[in-house]
Amino acid sequence: MTHTPPLSPSPVARRLASVADVSEQFTAANYVCSKETATAVFLMVHLQRPLLVEGPPGVGKTELAKVLAQTTEAQLIRLQCYEGLDEAKALYEWEYSKQLLYVQMLKEQLGSLLATTTSLNDAVALLQRQESAFFSRHFLLPRPLLQAIVASQPTVLLIDEIDRADQEFEAFLLEILSDFQVSVPELGTLQATQRPLVVLTSNATRSLSEALKRRCFYLYIDHPTLATELQIVQRKVPDIDSRLATHIVQFVQRVRQLSLRKPPSISETLDWALALVVLGASVLSRDLIVETLNILLKDKDDIARALREAGR
Amino acid sequence: MTSRIVTFIRLLRTQGLPVSVAESLDALHSVSQVGVHDRDLLRLTLRTALVKSHRDFPTFDALFERFFTVPRRRRRQRGQPQASTSTGVGQRLALPQNGLPFTPAQRPPPTPASAHRPAQVSHSDTPEIASEETDQAWQALAELEQAWQEHMAATQQSRAAAVPEHTDTQRAQSRIDRPFPPDCLADMYREVERLAARLLSRQALRTRRAQTGRFDVRRTVLRGLRSGTEVPFTRAYRRRKISKLRLIVLCDVSGSVWQVSTFLLKLVHTLQAAFASVRSLVFVNSVVEVTELFRRMHFPEDLESLRHYPQLNLFGLSDFGRVFYQFSQDFVQDLRRDTVVLILGDARNNAFDPQAWALAEVRQSCRRIIWLNPEPRREWNTGDSIIAAYAPACDQVLECWTFEHLAQAADALLRA
Numbered sequence: 225m226t227h228t229p230p231l232s233p234s235p236v237a238r239r240l241a242s243v244a245d246v247s248e249q250f251t252a253a254n255y256v257c258s259k260e261t262a263t264a265v266f267l268m269v270h271l272q273r274p275l276l277v278e279g280p281p282g283v284g285k286t287e288l289a290k291v292l293a294q295t296t297e298a299q300l301i302r303l304q305c306y307e308g309l310d311e312a313k314a315l316y317e318w319e320y321s322k323q324l325l326y327v328q329m330l331k332e333q334l335g336s337l338l339a340t341t342t343s344l345n346d347a348v349a350l351l352q353r354q355e356s357a358f359f360s361r362h363f364l365l366p367r368p369l370l371q372a373i374v375a376s377q378p379t380v381l382l383i384d385e386i387d388r389a390d391q392e393f394e395a396f397l398l399e400i401l402s403d404f405q406v407s408v409p410e411l412g413t414l415q416a417t418q419r420p421l422v423v424l425t426s427n428a429t430r431s432l433s434e435a436l437k438r439r440c441f442y443l444y445i446d447h448p449t450l451a452t453e454l455q456i457v458q459r460k461v462p463d464i465d466s467r468l469a470t471h472i473v474q475f476v477q478r479v480r481q482l483s484l485r486k487p488p489s490i491s492e493t494l495d496w497a498l499a500l501v502v503l504g505a506s507v508l509s510r511d512l513i514v515e516t517l518n519i520l521l522k523d524k525d526d527i528a529r530a531l532r533e534a535g536r
Numbered sequence: 537m538t539s540r541i542v543t544f545i546r547l548l549r550t551q552g553l554p555v556s557v558a559e560s561l562d563a564l565h566s567v568s569q570v571g572v573h574d575r576d577l578l579r580l581t582l583r584t585a586l587v588k589s590h591r592d593f594p595t596f597d598a599l600f601e602r603f604f605t606v607p608r609r610r611r612r613q614r615g616q617p618q619a620s621t622s623t624g625v626g627q628r629l630a631l632p633q634n635g636l637p638f639t640p641a642q643r644p645p646p647t648p649a650s651a652h653r654p655a656q657v658s659h660s661d662t663p664e665i666a667s668e669e670t671d672q673a674w675q676a677l678a679e680l681e682q683a684w685q686e687h688m689a690a691t692q693q694s695r696a697a698a699v700p701e702h703t704d705t706q707r708a709q710s711r712i713d714r715p716f717p718p719d720c721l722a723d724m725y726r727e728v729e730r731l732a733a734r735l736l737s738r739q740a741l742r743t744r745r746a747q748t749g750r751f752d753v754r755r756t757v758l759r760g761l762r763s764g765t766e767v768p769f770t771r772a773y774r775r776r777k778i779s780k781l782r783l784i785v786l787c788d789v790s791g792s793v794w795q796v797s798t799f800l801l802k803l804v805h806t807l808q809a810a811f812a813s814v815r816s817l818v819f820v821n822s823v824v825e826v827t828e829l830f831r832r833m834h835f836p837e838d839l840e841s842l843r844h845y846p847q848l849n850l851f852g853l854s855d856f857g858r859v860f861y862q863f864s865q866d867f868v869q870d871l872r873r874d875t876v877v878l879i880l881g882d883a884r885n886n887a888f889d890p891q892a893w894a895l896a897e898v899r900q901s902c903r904r905i906i907w908l909n910p911e912p913r914r915e916w917n918t919g920d921s922i923i924a925a926y927a928p929a930c931d932q933v934l935e936c937w938t939f940e941h942l943a944q945a946a947d948a949l950l951r952a
Contacts, residue, residue, distance in 0.1 A: 243570065243577060263570070263580040270569045273562065278590060307734070308741040320751070320771075328767055390738075437588035438556050444590035 236296045236378055236421070237270050255284070255291040256448075256455045264443040265292060274401050274422035276386075276437060279445035281427055282489020288445075289382040289423035298378035298421065303368035305389035311396060315406060317365045323358055359410035372420040373406055379420035386436075387426040394436055401439050448490060450477050456490060461497045471508040472497050475534070476520065482533055484526045496520045510534060537572060538564060541582070544603050548586060551595055555586050562586075575604065728799055731943055732806035739810045739950050749773035780812040781876050781903070783949070786863065788881035789818045789842070790854045796910040796936060800880050803946055805830050810950060812874070821855040823862050824848045854884060856926070857891035864894040868901055875902040878949060880936065882911050883923040890922050895929040905929060908936035908945050 240246050246262040246269075257265075265288075268275040277285045293300035303314055327334075337354070341347040366374065372381040386394065400406065404416035424440060426432060448456065454473045457464065472493065480487045488496075496519045505512055513534050521527045545560050563585040570581050579600050587596045752774045760768025785804050787797040801816055808814050815827045824847050843850055871877075877898060899905050907930045909916060909923055916923045927933050934945050 259576065260580050260584075263577060264584045267566050267569065267581060267584055271562065271565055276588070307738055308745075324767065331767075434554065434588075438558055440588070441562070441584045442588045443584060444593065446590075 234269075234272075234378075234418070236298065239296060240266060240269050242266070249295045250291055253291045253294050254459050255287060256452055256459060257288075258445075258452065261288065261443060261445065264441055268423075268441050269296075269421060271441075272419050272421075274424055274440045275443060276424045276426065276432070276440035277443045277445060278426045278428050280447060280487065280489070282491045283445045283447060284490055285425040285445060286382065286384055289380055289384075289425070292421065292423065293380035293382075296378060296380065296421070298380045299375065300380050300382060301368050301372045301375070301420070302382045302384060304384045305386050305393070307388055307390060309389045309393055312367070314367050314369050314393070314396075315400075316367055316370045316408065318359070319363045319365045323363050326358070326363075356410075361411065364408070364411070369400055370406055370414070372422075373400070373404055373416045374414060375420065376417060378418065381420040381422045383422065383424045385427060386424045387428060387432060391433065394433055398435055398439065401436075447480055447487065450474065453477065453490065453493065457493060457497050460494050461501060464497055464501050465506055468500065468506060468508060469497065472500065475508060475513070478533060479520070479530045482529055484521070484529060485523050486521070486526060488520045492520050537567070541567060544582070544599075545586065547599060547603065548596065551599060553587060553592050553595065559586055559588075578604070724799070725802060727939065728802050728942075729806055731939075731946065732803055735807060735943075735946050735950060736810055738947075742950075746775065749775035779874060780810070781874050782872060783811045783814045784867070784871075784875060784877050784902075785814065785816045786823070786859075786877060786879045786881075787816070787818045788820070788854060788856075789848070789850065790820045790852075791850070792884070793880065793882055793910045796908075796942075797880055799942060800878075800908065800936075800945075801830065803942065804878070807946065807950075815870075817863075817867075818842070818845075818848065819859045820849055821852040821858055822847070822849075823859055823866070853886040853888075854881070855888045856881060856883060856885050856922075857889045857894070860894040860898065861891050864897045868898065871898065871901040873903060876949065877902050877905045878908070879905065879930075880908045880910065882909055882921060883907075883916075883926055884920045885922050887920055890925040892925045892929060895926055899929045904931045906931060906945070906948060907933045908941075909933065910937050911935075912937055 240249065243259070243262045243266045246266045247257060247259070250257045250262065250265075264275055264277075267273070277288060279285055289302075290300060292298075338347050338350065341350055364370075368381070372379050383397070386397075401422060404419050405413050407413045447453075450473055453476065454469060457469045457473055458466065461469070476488055476493045476496075496516065499516055499519050500508070500512070503512075503516070514531060517527050517530060517534075521530055541564060542560065545555050545563065548555050563582055566581045566585045567578065570577055572578055579597070582600070583593065583596055587593060750773060752772045755772035755774075756768045756770070759770050759772055763770070783804065785801065787801060789797050797818070801818075804814055804816065815825065816830050817823050817825050817827075824845060826842065826845065829842070829845070842848070895905070907923070907926065911921070913935050915921065923933065932948060934948065935941050936945050
């Protein structure tokens with residue numbers, strides 16, 4: 225692992241020159257971020273470390289990566305993790321069928337090539353010399369990780385829900401995150417021309433390995449405060465009545481205090497706000513809550529509890 | 537500044553935050569990027585680089601607050617030089633001795649201690665005061681150390697007290713060998729179910745993958761050559777045979793390990809689909825088969841009925857030797873090549889004869905023996921625990937006193 229900070233700032237780093245810049249540009253991209261988030265993003269960009277983002281579902285972890293890509297004008301490459309994800313799905317695969325197709329199409333060339341040889345040994349030796357043609361980049365099917373490494377333009381690599389992948393995969397990821405290089409046995413080592421910005425997200429359903437955490441900066445995004453959430457709602461649902469927005473957010477914040485099975489996320493708050501706007505509501509009445517609460521909460525018991533809370 | 541941050545990192549380590557050298561370097565690089573003008577920004581920067589779990593945030597924040605605080609020098613100068621009793625650790629830490637107490641806003645560039653003191657620190661530049669300050673500094677250091685120890689003891693206590701909280705993520709680390717409050721118990725069983733579901737899906741994937749196998753280039757080419765066509769049409773796969781195993785669970789249900797046993801039984805029974813057959817036996821000083829009972833049982837409500845099961849004397853003394861002897865007599869004919877025997881017990885034999893040979897005999901006629909011990913490893917072979925006597929007969933001896941251990945054990949079982 226190398227620990228020298230980059231000597232010349234990348235274009236991305238120049239774009240996000242200070243923590244305040246990060247805040248500003250993210251807000252301009254409709255992502256209201258706290259100072260913690262801005263600091264973490266600033267650091268990851270400037271020191272080129274991966275950023276591990278943890279937090280409850282639906283607080284905007286994935287969105288953070290998307291906005292980062294948007295503000296830095298980088299392409300976003302996403303790797304969604306799931307149980308059983310392996311190298312072939314994450315890194316690269318040989319395109320077997322394409323290889324086969326080419327062999328068939330080049331049958332005559334191969335025949336004429338081999339016509340000059342006299343013994344089987346010669347033929348094999350000759351074929352071996354041509355082998356590289358069939359194990360070239362041409363037949364390599366790059367999966368997200370390799371795509372991010374060989375990309376020539378600025379890239380944000382989002383490794384989503386890393387806690388869902390197996391531990392083996394996590395270990396395999398370590399190598400890539402520290403060196404940004406991949407060795408393909410038939411081709412040799414592929415080195416990243418420019419380091420992608422890596423964002424890893426986790427819902428903390430299991431604890432990640434210390435080794436992985438050590439290589440990353442860490443950011444925990446919690447459910448937003450009332451003021452922040454109100455700001456988010458007003459930004460994302462621009463034509464909402466400000467009083468209604470306040471009521472909605474206040475109610476959601478109160479509901480989150482209850483010990484629910486699944487507390488409402490920001491995205492659900494937004495869905496709810498949007499639904500209420502579409503319904504043409506101007507105040508949050510009890511009837512309205514009863515009718516539309518299933519947008520905010522997706523569990524029968526949770527809804528019952530929240531309604532009891534609303535009655536008060 | 538560097539040395540102060542390094543000192544701070546050392547303090548973090550004494551508080552149990554695992555900070556590696558690599559992370560320290562990251563922190564220093566980060567600070568050099570953001571500068572030290574904004575105190576809150578410095579806190580967030582250090583936290584981003586050093587703390588990798590949000591559960592450690594409060595500890596970090598409290599430490600930062602105390603460590604990087606401007607000393608209240610002015611008040612002391614007004615004739616109460618010893619008034620440090622009420623100041624916090626960090627205030628005392630910011631010693632005048634090193635000439636550069638951390639004063640984020642007003643701090644001038646570092647200069648030698650005597651040449652230019654920051655205005656806020658010193659209102660007098662006379663050497664007498666300086667030596668007095670040094671004395672004070674030493675005293676403050678001693679105080680600091682004491683305060684430090686108190687603080688550590690206090691945090692450790694509060695950490696220990698915080699263990700029974702059962703939020704989702706803490707649950708994985710929480711000990712399962714301690715009794716739970718009843719309302720948490722249902723949660724725990726739900727957690728066991730979730731774990732089982734996860735293991736099942738993983739197992740299903742493993743089987744599915746084993747069915748197709750991995751593509752085998754060598755054999756594909758060979759096959760193509762053999763059939764006379766130059767193009768290898770038929771693909772060959774490397775297959776690994778995964779067959780379902782038979783499982784016999786042998787659980788100690790005496791008082792000390794009762795709870796872990798019930799979790800394990802619950803887990804195993806939820807995992808039934810992954811095995812060809814599951815049989816559950818429980819014992820204190822003799823073996824009782826409870827497979828039938830478990831088949832129609834509701835967890836956790838019906839568990840109590842196990843306590844009143846005939847032939848099972850829950851108040852007896854655990855006797856592993858006798859149990860293994862009985863097992864080797866009564867059950868050995870049911871063991872097959874694909875049978876895995878899973879034993880859960882603390883191997884506290886109350887000084888009875890271990891009869892480890894009986895277990896060795898069982899091992900002869902089954903595929904694997906996995907032993908789960910619900911005690912931390914350091915307590916093994918202490919007192920009347922004789923796990924070392926049984927270990928040679930087992931293929932794996934695992935700790936099993938947190939939820940994570942249980943998950944690992946189940947995984948080891950599925951891979952057996």
